[in-house]
Amino acid sequence: MYSESREFLKNTGENAKKAYVSVLNERKISGGEYGDVYEAETKVENSSVKSRQGLQKFILKKYSNRLGLASEWASNAIKNYNNARKAGLRVFPTFRVARDESTILMTNGNLKGWVCIGTNQESPGLESKEFNLQKLYDIQNYQELIEEIFRQSKLAATAGIYLPVDSFMFLVRRDAELLDFVIGDMDGVVSDSRNSSSLWSKNFSQAILAFEYFLRRNMQGDRVNDYIKQLLEDKVKFLSLIPKL
């Protein structure tokens, strides 16, 4: 069986907390511009948390070194993750860089009845072989979701963080028709922007666009238009609540 033991660092720098993770097997789930994404079965060694000593599924994002930029991309993602987390944004609880400086280990969004769907066209949707689920007919928590997206857009803007459309990932509980989201792809995030009300508007508009893409790909045909109409009305309504400079 394929097995590789690697050291993953919690933060970069001298005092980084280390975790030794054995990758027992891995399966590619997506390929992108920056690299490839794998779902990996792992064993976390010497974990202080007892329950973590068993097998655990994580996601590995391996940056491509085609342009010699893998370690730069990975450290950029870690920097953006740390800033986003500090700002109180919804990010995955685990996001660590490997000693090789070009692989990131993160929480698997496909766990405990939830599936994780990225914004890119190529990422697997509900009906894909990966998930084999029916498209959504309804979203039970639509209203709370929009409000939370609005709040997160503001939190990010306050911290000077720009969230592009492809940073958003949606988490779906298909059985209960529940939807959640996370800022999961840190590559295009810009964490040294200037706080402004226009940054709040931009973040919110990017999030709504991500939501629209999600609906087009993952909602049943006769429901898509109703939801998108509602979404675009809410977009206008919420944008009007943002104070102008």
Ligand SMILES: Nc1ncnc2c1ncn2[C@@H]1O[C@H](COP(=O)(O)OP(=O)(O)OP(=O)(O)O)[C@@H](O)[C@H]1O
């Ligand atoms: N933590 C995660 N849990 C579950 N699935 C994930 C996770 N991270 C990524 N994925 C899956 O992998 C896909 C690609 O992820 P991501 O967008 O981060 O990669 P990328 O290399 O940046 O791709 P692109 O270059 O197309 O933006 C996601 O759309 C999602 O399907």
Ligand SMILES: [Mg+2]
């Ligand atoms: Mg990406």
